[in-house]
Amino acid sequence: MKIIEFKFMNDLPQNEDMEENIIYVSLEDDTSKHLCMCGCQSVIVTPISPVEWQIIYNGKYSLQPSIGNWQLHCKSHYWIRHEKVIWARKLSDDRIDKVKERDLADLNEHIKNLNQKSSFICWVKKLFKFK
Numbered sequence: 001m002k003i004i005e006f007k008f009m010n011d012l013p014q015n016e017d018m019e020e021n022i023i024y025v026s027l028e029d030d031t032s033k034h035l036c037m038c039g040c041q042s043v044i045v046t047p048i049s050p051v052e053w054q055i056i057y058n059g060k061y062s063l064q065p066s067i068g069n070w071q072l073h074c075k076s077h078y079w080i081r082h083e084k085v086i087w088a089r090k091l092s093d094d095r096i097d098k099v100k101e102r103d104l105a106d107l108n109e110h111i112k113n114l115n116q117k118s119s120f121i122c123w124v125k126k127l128f129k130f131k
Helices: 093-127
Strands: 005-008 022-026 031-035 043-047 054-057 061-068 077-081 084-087
Parallel strands (some): 005 022
Antiparallel strands (some): 031 043, 077 084
């Protein structure tokens, strides 16, 4: 089982400077990236947000949810849990489409909620004449 290192930095490295088994994380840019865990050398970018990927720490780091590289030739699918790679089962094209639809719906719902919250804050500011 591969052991994964999480490397926190301000600026993410250039693709050609990346090493295997390292997840590079920029909290400033809310982004992480790593080389595909299957060894194909593809660069995998994971935006960090409440509806995309999250970095969890409880003694060791995890990146969730799973990483499904369905647009790549390798079509690898894995979890990074407690700094280890856990391989997930391959998904059918139909199942991949359903996952993508759900992810898009989650993202749209998140954006809608942010917009509603922003509208409410603007309304309160106007009500109390804040600038």
